[in-house]
Amino acid sequence: MLSAHDLACERGDRLLFRNLGFELQSGEALMVRGGNGHGKTSLLRILCGLSTPAAGEVRWRNQPIRQAHEQFGREMAYIGHNNGIKDDLTPIENLRLAAALGGRSLDQAQATHALGQVGLARCLDIPARVLSFGQRRRVALAGLMTAGALLWILDEPLTGLDVHGVAMVEQLIRDHVVAGGLAIMTTHQALALDGVTPKTLSVGD
Amino acid sequence: MLSAHDLACERGDRLLFRNLGFELQSGEALMVRGGNGHGKTSLLRILCGLSTPAAGEVRWRNQPIRQAHEQFGREMAYIGHNNGIKDDLTPIENLRLAAALGGRSLDQAQATHALGQVGLARCLDIPARVLSFGQRRRVALAGLMTAGALLWILDEPLTGLDVHGVAMVEQLIRDHVVAGGLAIMTTHQALALDGVTPKTLSVGD
Amino acid sequence: MNWESWGAFWAMGGYGLYVWGSFGVTLLCIVGEIWLLRRHRLQTWQRLKRLKSWDSQ
Amino acid sequence: MNLYYYASPATFYPLAGRLIPWFAALAAILTAVGLYISFFMAPTDFQQGEGYRIIFIHVPAAWMSMFIYVVMAFWSAIGLAWNTRLSFVMARSLAPTGAMFTFVALWTGAFWGKPMWGAWWVWDARLTSELILFFLYVGVMALQAAIDDPRRSDRAGALLNLVGVINVPIIYFSVKWWNTLHQGSSVSLTRAPSMAHIMLWGMLIMALAAWMYSIAVALVRARSLIIERERQTDWVRSLLEEKP
Amino acid sequence: MLRFLFTVIRRDIMLAARRRGDWLTAQFFFVMVVSMFPLGVGPEPSMLRTIGPGVVWVAALLASLLSLGRLFADDFRDGTLEQMLLSPYPNTLLALGKAIAHWLINGIPLLLIAPVLGIQFNLPPEALWILVLSLAIGTPILSLLGSIGAALTLGLRGGGVLVTLLILPLYVPALIFGAGAVEGVLSGTGAEAHLSLLGAFLMMSLLLAPWVSAMALKVSVE
Amino acid sequence: MLRFLFTVIRRDIMLAARRRGDWLTAQFFFVMVVSMFPLGVGPEPSMLRTIGPGVVWVAALLASLLSLGRLFADDFRDGTLEQMLLSPYPNTLLALGKAIAHWLINGIPLLLIAPVLGIQFNLPPEALWILVLSLAIGTPILSLLGSIGAALTLGLRGGGVLVTLLILPLYVPALIFGAGAVEGVLSGTGAEAHLSLLGAFLMMSLLLAPWVSAMALKVSVE
């Protein structure tokens, strides 16, 4: 469903990678590996269409993602190093707005439920600004859960999470993949998806 | 040398902790444990004097840190969730400026050496803005190494670091403590300091 | 007593708009402030009650 | 010492509760008397006709606007120096009332100026500095509203207040000088010549009423702020249980 | 489609409501800048009346310029802009929605305050009325053109000059027609010509600006 | 001690040099605001001369405000401000250093540009000279007082505009004496009195402002 052909990425004077390609089908996960600064984030941003590769192209359901903007936007969810949540809104409002912007509707109860699942039941109505580093990450994860996307692109989803958080994310990804979803992720920590063996892809030297 | 007496911290409507106290001598390390949002960061900021506790006080060499501002400032180094590096400056300039502001002098060669040690030998003269998430963290760690401080306060030093990075930080902390330094840290990942057993302190429920 | 009739009182010798405009707005301000104050007070109490019932749960 | 005793929120709260009705009642009575004097006893002015009756709120409001700012600065200074929570609360609870009186002074001034000078507004020294005082009030309130953490917001507001109170006289004299140096306009503040005794009394009584009103309102506001901040303490908890 | 537009607008209004202090401050800025001028140039009423419309218009321009700085910047910093660009709707709608929201939040209040400021400068009632009308047509232009500048500044680090250079000159026609309309009333030559030119300018910006700023946004997040 | 002060100043100048675009923007803003006025109020020379000093001064005030928004904000966001506050030197020095750097970076260029703008308004040479002198004494005041506002509003949503609200009223004396000095020359009453008052105001700000803003910084990073 998602395929990358001959991707290359240049940053400044450096060629981060080239001739990079892969194909990912429904029910598969891809783990992107590489040390700090090897270009994982750069790759993920290319895959979700935020930046343009120096060469090559990314296809979703056999169409270049630039052309399939609408469909791809509906079926893909991305979490980067930045959480993409508004500091002034409460977690609930954040989720509901994100859903509305994606053209979905999400009522109060569903949002509350999702936040409960990521362990934020006590922080429903304080502004996201005062949440701790890990709690903010969890809000982004709750957003992912409610997005109903088929393809997940997750850049270091485990940063800042405590052990329960890590277990929760593992479970989340596993369930998603088993149910036929696609997941692409990076992480420097151990990530155990029992029953699912992700493909791996190494970036950089 | 560092002691905390009866600390309490309130945030918004919540009492994060109270009656928290400990003492740390030269050559000892303290690991602060607690899940997301339990108040680790809040505690660390109190310990380094950035915020005032709701009750209690922190002492350094038996003096309240507010009064020992100058000495404490010279002997303590803090790394928070924010790296404290300027995006527009190169890593070298960042290190040298930080040293100058701390009243130390650090020449080009020393800075280069420190950056080499954290694995940034290839990124000496590009602005920090274009560095990857983990590389930025490493710049902050290089700053820590050159600060020559006795007390290190590190809030999740491992976030975003790859395996080599983690090993490097472990080595760094171990050496510091063995050489008689003090270290206070938090992390959600495993942190092995062989030969040194940190005290632990749990925060929050 | 200054005024022959209520009409004269309200007219204020031709300055009715200005005099009553001033006194009226002052009254509005005071009433408004008291109303806001009352609302703030009630809201504070309600919030504290709710927080307390949360804590005791 | 006695003072310290009353400076503790736990004693101040009930004390304020007992005082408020008295101040409120005094304010109401004085206002009634003052209004009676202003409308029924004070004679018509031979120059300005009935229009001058605005003076009975204009002047008290103008006085209060300046006085409250100074009092606020006083409490802020005490708070910053001795770190007493109560003084921050007092400073904070005065600000909206002060801003309100400043607004009233501006408004009534404008409504007085139109018939007397033919313009709602002129850039006279006194008017201009009152306008700037209004901006200062709004600034303090906006700053405090923008900060969620009460401790931080108290201190930030107090600092701004002190800077303001040092500046207010400077501003006043600079504005005054600015205006008189190149006085091009034909209008100037015409004073009611020698005020009749009864008018003076009316003004004084209205001013006193404004005082009482300000004290009562500030105390009510202070009480709300206090229980909000002290909610973790035992006495507030038991208070919350008492009053359902 | 329209749902998306409304959601973008609703979102921005919600955020503005959450920081009401912030929003009020922008309006006060307008008031203060206008009130500073007499202090600078002296209190003489006849002179103040002449410069009044110009001062109010320049202040409106500056106020909108200031609030524009944050139009996309906050969203960019916390990553929500990326998320919105990835949404399944055209980015032009996003840009249009943001500009409309900016006008609703920052433009409309200016219209309400302007008459009061006009009074401070002793403008006669009919001039006040035209002042408000000219601002009503003119401020959407400021929001629309400004959104282009705001989108461009996101990427071009330190390319701020370019934006001031680019946007302020674009504002010039709005300023000239807007202030000109009011002066036309004061001098008795009438305001219609100025106002209709201003309207034409508005139409043009409405057509082009969202499209350009959507492109600029894409470039900026790269 | 002095070493620390110099390091702070050097650091800020270095950063400004690194983002020269931003820095140029503030200067351009100054030029643009001033040039916008003749467009807004009409081209009549005698009137322009009367309002000239006031307009230049108000524009200088706004330009310095604009750049103040970022005086501490960037350092706060990336955590370097915390690090500097934790340094072993008094925080007052830090605040003073930042204010001085701000003046060197944003104040001095204004002095150089002002005469050119004065010429646009037909100011005679002796008035130009006094305009520069008054700005030379006045702009440090703006930087000093402004640093208080910048420190107080640190980290607040939309702090940029809030600064304006807090600080503009405090700038009033500087504006009045500064513009007054130039007008004094134009009207023949002389500028000395104004300039010496401006000097006194500068002294006072120099004594108090760094101290207050250091306290405000402490409060803000809490």
Ligand code: HEM
């Ligand atoms: C917006 C317009 C006005 C403002 C902001 C204003 C402001 C003030 C202030 C601040 C004071 C108290 C000053 C002091 O006690 O030293 C005051 C007093 C007074 N004002 Fe006004 N004023 C305005 C318009 C007027 C007008 C139009 C009149 C009458 C024609 C007027 C008559 C007076 C009088 C008689 C006093 C009391 C004089 C005294 O206490 O020495 N004011 N005003």
Ligand SMILES: Nc1ncnc2c1ncn2[C@@H]1O[C@H](COP(=O)(O)OP(=O)(O)OP(=O)(O)O)[C@@H](O)[C@H]1O
């Ligand atoms: N202008 C530039 N000049 C030189 N190198 C650049 C430039 N821009 C980016 N780079 C380099 O490109 C790389 C970007 O890496 P990227 O952010 O994709 O890494 P990553 O694999 O996600 O790392 P991390 O694990 O730390 O998040 C970095 O090594 C950075 O130094």
Ligand SMILES: Nc1ncnc2c1ncn2[C@@H]1O[C@H](COP(=O)(O)OP(=O)(O)OP(=O)(O)O)[C@@H](O)[C@H]1O
């Ligand atoms: N105004 C507020 N109202 C309610 N809760 C607040 C407020 N401000 C902060 N908090 C809470 O205080 C806690 C602050 O936690 P802190 O950042 O110290 O956590 P942490 O232990 O460092 O977590 P992490 O591991 O995620 O970094 C959070 O739980 C947050 O929700």
Ligand SMILES: [Mg+2]
């Ligand atoms: Mg990365």
Ligand SMILES: [Mg+2]
């Ligand atoms: Mg933390």
